[in-house]
Amino acid sequence: MPKPCLVIACGALAREIQHLKTVNDWQHLEIQCLDAALRNTPAKIPGRLAEKIHQAGHRYAKILIAYGDCGTQGAIDRLIQNADHIERLPGPHCFAAFAGLKDFETKMAAHPGTFWLTDFLTRHFETMVVKSLGLDTHPELLPAYFGHYNRLCYLSQSADDALLESARAAAQFLGLSFEHQPVGYNALSEPLTWCAA
Known part of the structure; x- marks a missing residue:
């Protein structure tokens, strides 16, 4: 070994x-x-x-x-x-490690106002994003944190319909357009x- x-x-x-x-x-x-x-x-x-x-x-x-x-x-x-x-x-x-560095850099150059999610961040969106930023108790902070974003891109590692719907819901909560890129x-x-x- x-x-x-x-x-x-x-x-x-x-x-x-x-x-x-x-x-x-x-x-x-x-x-x-x-x-x-x-x-x-x-x-x-x-x-x-x-x-x-x-x-x-x-x-x-x-x-x-x-x-x-x-x-x-x-x-x-x-x-x-x-x-x-x-x-x-x-x-x-x-x-970048999930999307591939070149693809990630290309996407960032084309859409610099992108908020990224992975399977993990989608699964734990409530804890890692909403609660950690205090948006559950102070939703008025949403524009301060996310006002410079215009879209959410979900880089999925797995083919999971429930996670895909959760990522869509996260985009809606943040007021962002949604894109899904299955990257595996x-x-x-x-x-x-x-x-x-």
């Missing part, structure tokens, strides 16, 4: 990464997740990642940081810049394949 590899992931990607580990039979791939709520406090992400990297020591052949830049303003890249066995997901956010797991599998190889 190959030397163990580690994925330190945002909890928002846990289900998808576990799925890819299972279907590819990557038994030597260990997954450790940080709380998905850290996405709302990006300044805390690099410190938490540094703790996990330190705890990992030299036990792993490779480490994949399953985060994009995620609003850390390059801090994740600075954290891993001198470690040739550590990589992170490409792009500014996990959305392919783009996310590329960096995981690097780690597992």
Whole structure:
């Protein structure tokens, strides 16, 4: 069996990464997740990642940081810049890892006012968006948070009609037009394949 590899992931990607580990039979791939709520406090992400990297020591052949830049303003890249066995997901956010970096950049250039959802964020929209921003108790804040958005794009990993309807409902709640792009797991599998190889 190959030397163990580690994925330190945002909890928002846990289900998808576990799925890819299972279907590819990557038994030597260990997954450790940080709380998905850290996405709302990006300044805390690099410190938490540094703790996990330190705890990992030299036990792993490779480490994949399953985060994009995620609003850390390059801090994740600075954290891993001198470690040739550590990589992170490409792009500014996990959305780029799901859509594929080039496709994501093209979509962002064409529609900069897009609010993105994945299966996880659709599943937990009430907790991760509505309640975390206080929109459940202060709906008058909706224009302050979402006034610069004009559409919601749901990047679905699975073919789930209930999630699709939930994503449509989220767009309606936010007052945004809706687009659905089924992306599956392919783009996310590329960096995981690097780690597992």
